[in-house]
Amino acid sequence: MTTRAVHPTRAAQQPQQQPGTRQPPGPGSGQRILRAVALAATVPYLALKTAWLAGSRIGIPDGSVLLDPEPFLMAANAVTVAMDACVILLVLLLTRPWGMRVPAWLLTVPVFVATGLLTPIATGFPGQLLIRLLGFGADPAVKAAREPFLDPWVFNVVYTGFAIQGLALAGLFVPYARERWGRRWQGVLGARLPSSTGVVAAAAAAAGLVVAAVYFYWALGGTAGLGAERAGAYWPETAVVSAVHGMCALAAAAGALLLARGGALRARWPLGLTWIGAGAALTWGTWMLAVSAGPQLDGGEGPTAAALLIYAGQMITGSLAAAVLTRFLISRREG
Structure with a gap:
């Protein structure tokens, strides 16, 4: 019976696994779904804000002050784009193996801020939709009398995206925190x-x-x-x-x-x-x-x-x- 010799250089290139060690498990199917949902939910807001910063007037009615934005508004748009883009980074941190090696404060502080900003939206916006469905929304005549600001569909699209982001991030962060800090x-x-x-x-x-x-x-x-x-x-x-x-x-x-x-x-x-x-x-x-x-x-x-x-x-x-x-x-x- 003959054996095939292994080239020493090729053998050295093979990854060696230390006894008793294992690679961190990858995300399960549920986490992958939540990751895709969270990433998709950032698209409407990022697309709208980027379009406005580029000079587009999509979703902005005639007569709105947003058609001639001041420097304060431009700066605010840029900051909020960066904040929503951070959601993408958080999603990757919570679902990739290298996310377990990130210092605790570097992850928990952004998640704490995201939780705070998204929780009132994720709870309040569905409540407002229910109020409208029951017929207790604002009088259309009163809305028409106000100064134009944004088309109504913009709020519905953006806040729906925020609510989905909040729920998806919660679904990703809780198991991550349980695995890393569950003893706390x-x-x-x-x-x-x-x-x-x-x-x-x-x-x-x-x-x-x-x-x-x-x-x-x-x-x-x-x-x-x-x-x-x-x-x-x-x-x-x-x-x-x-x-x-x-x-x-x-x-x-x-x-x-x-x-x-x-x-x-x-x-x-x-x-x-x-x-x-x-x-x-x-x-x-x-x-x-x-x-x-x-x-x-x-x-x-x-x-x-x-x-x-x-x-x-x-x-x-x-x-x-x-x-x-x-x-x-x-x-x-x-x-």
Whole structure:
């Protein structure tokens, strides 16, 4: 019986697998579907924004201020294009083997921001669609009387894409986080966090309760703290937006308190509440303050001082709750 000799150079080129090691498993069929869905959901927004930056007027009606954009609007468009493009990078990080080697902060911070920005859209936009289907949408005559801004189909296409992005990213991030950091939320909360963290959690809860109360008041039709134009534009559709922001502020407040107090509650529930609520409160409060500092694109009145205080309260609530969340995760790592 003869054996074939192996050329030494060719043998050296063959990959050698170390005993006891294995390659990280690739994404399953469900992850591949979610990856394709998330990537496809970024296309409408990126295409529209890129077209507008290139001078196109698709989706922009006659008389809209967007036909002659100011430098602030051009900069805002460029920033939001970059933000949506980051979703593509996040999707790849969550579904490729090399994503497990990315430093934790480099992944969790963008995912935290994405969670905060997309959660109110993923929950509020379907609610607005339901309101319209039930016949409680804004009066067409009132809409026609407003200054033209964008064609209605633009909002439907863009916000549908955002909602799909949020759901797909959640479906990808949860199994990724379970595999990489699952031990952090296994079991119960355990011991109470340091008293200094408890003070931060109490401050987050107090600020969140005030913010939530005001948003619920506006959702129910209250007009105090609103300008005359915004108060006159109240419809159930706008009430949904206020209610969602109020619920997110409550989630941040409740989650921060639960994480700081410890106890026998399963850790994943307060952790999820704080992650979602703090992200939404921090990102949307910051975004609304930043937009308020620029020119009012719709030609209407700017936000009142009371509204600016609520936006600042959102940002403060989210920041404090995020600090409690960070301290909790550090304590689990140390444990």
